[in-house]
Amino acid sequence: MINFQYVRATDVADAVRQIAADPAAKFIAGGTNLIDLMKYDVERPMRLIDITRLPLKTVEETAEGGVRIGALVPNSDLAYHPLIEQRYPLLSSAILAGASQQLRNMASTGGNLLQRTRCFYFYDTATPCNKREPGSGCTAIKGINRINAILGTSENCIATHPSDMCVALAALEARVHVAGPAGERSIAFADFHRLPGDTPERDNNLQPNEIITAIELPARGFAKNYSYLKIRDRLSYAFALVSVAAALELDGGRIKEARLALGGVAHKPWRRSEAEAALRGQAGDEPALTKAADLLLRGAKGFEHNAFKIDLARRAIFRTLTQAARGTPQVQSSKKIR
Numbered sequence: 001m002i003n004f005q006y007v008r009a010t011d012v013a014d015a016v017r018q019i020a021a022d023p024a025a026k027f028i029a030g031g032t033n034l035i036d037l038m039k040y041d042v043e044r045p046m047r048l049i050d051i052t053r054l055p056l057k058t059v060e061e062t063a064e065g066g067v068r069i070g071a072l073v074p075n076s077d078l079a080y081h082p083l084i085e086q087r088y089p090l091l092s093s094a095i096l097a098g099a100s101q102q103l104r105n106m107a108s109t110g111g112n113l114l115q116r117t118r119c120f121y122f123y124d125t126a127t128p129c130n131k132r133e134p135g136s137g138c139t140a141i142k143g144i145n146r147i148n149a150i151l152g153t154s155e156n157c158i159a160t161h162p163s164d165m166c167v168a169l170a171a172l173e174a175r176v177h178v179a180g181p182a183g184e185r186s187i188a189f190a191d192f193h194r195l196p197g198d199t200p201e202r203d204n205n206l207q208p209n210e211i212i213t214a215i216e217l218p219a220r221g222f223a224k225n226y227s228y229l230k231i232r233d234r235l236s237y238a239f240a241l242v243s244v245a246a247a248l249e250l251d252g253g254r255i256k257e258a259r260l261a262l263g264g265v266a267h268k269p270w271r272r273s274e275a276e277a278a279l280r281g282q283a284g285d286e287p288a289l290t291k292a293a294d295l296l297l298r299g300a301k302g303f304e305h306n307a308f309k310i311d312l313a314r315r316a317i318f319r320t321l322t323q324a325a326r327g328t329p330q331v332q333s334s335k336k337i338r
């Protein structure tokens with residue numbers, strides 16, 4: 001473990017001032033990812049700026065009929081918040097599919113977006129990794145790549161984004177509110193995370209001197225017809241091999257609006273407008289769901305150990321859409337723990 005300084009930010013403006021003044025500093029929220037990365041010598045911040053006392057812990061309705069979630073709301077509080085359980089159960093379900101109750105108690109909303117990949121080689125400092133050390137190479141492409149991506153990969157990196165919560169936020173078309181030295185701005189969720197391309201070291205479009213202050217959900221919550229299905233090696237405490245968030249709005253037995261996002265398959269939650277468009281106006285029968293799955297997975301490419309994900313994803317999409325259309329969402333095993 002490296003030596004580092006520890007300081008607390010007193011308010012958002014102070015947090016921005018401190019992070020902008022020191023390129024070797026990092027914010028710390030729940031610490032559930034950052035501390036692990038420091039122990040593995042993957043991240044080496046010289047200064048930790050504790051943001052846990054900032055007033056970013058509320059979940060409030062917005063004037064536009066949506067909900068604004070403070071960046072420091074713990075994942076458990078968010079999953080069990082009445083506004084989220086009732087109006088955005090897809091989000092609640094996705095959060096409860098992740099990690100463990102103890103981790104969800106510590107993990108923050110903002111930190112969940114910024115958690116880093118679980119690619120084995122990213123954590124193994126004895127091996128080349130373009131994300132950890134740009135230009136060094138990608139060991140996963142010819143290595144053990146069972147957990148890696150099948151969509152949106154580049155010759156420089158085939159890592160996935162590991163979050164469950166983000167898959168639901170992508171389907172719900174959330175916005176990310178941030179503050180920096182130039183003021184405040186908001187980023188559409190689809191534009192927040194990046195594909196690896198030639199710069200796999202950059203996971204997202206947040207600037208190093210910016211802080212996430214909130215996530216905003218639009219009014220439409222798809223509370224009747226939704227499902228989050230996570231396929232993993234163990235039933236708890238494991239990251240998704242493939243996960244699917246499906247949200248539908250039905251009208252007279254036909255699909256009026258559809259959202260479909262995949263986790264565990266790409267460097268960001270994976271959506272394609274053509275797949276969602278193909279579902280609109282359909283009755284939700286097998287050919288329509290199969291076509292949507294094919295469109296969402298178009299161009300998928302497997303590597304030596306993860307080609308199985310393509311068929312797994314196709315079946316998972318079909319099942320999740322069927323659950324959503326029938327109004328019988330996947331029940332998460334941790335749902336009962338409060």
Ligand SMILES: Cc1cc2nc3c(=O)[nH]c(=O)nc-3n(C[C@H](O)[C@H](O)[C@H](O)COP(=O)(O)OP(=O)(O)OC[C@H]3O[C@@H](n4cnc5c(N)ncnc54)[C@H](O)[C@@H]3O)c2cc1C
Nearest residue numbers: 029030031032033034098099108110111112114163164212
């Ligand atoms: C064993 C284990 C299993 C897990 N399983 C899952 C799982 O199945 N599904 C899943 O989705 N997640 C899982 N997680 C990940 C967990 O959800 C994340 O570690 C957590 O959400 C990160 O939040 P945090 O507040 O602890 O972030 P921290 O570790 O404090 O910070 C993470 C990063 O975000 C930055 N940061 C934090 N908050 C802000 C902010 N407001 N603005 C700007 N930067 C910020 C920090 O500087 C750091 O770079 C697992 C974690 C562990 C350890």
Ligand code: SF4
Nearest residue numbers: 119129130138157158
């Ligand atoms: S897939 Fe990405 S994170 Fe994994 S070894 Fe390759 S460059 Fe590193």
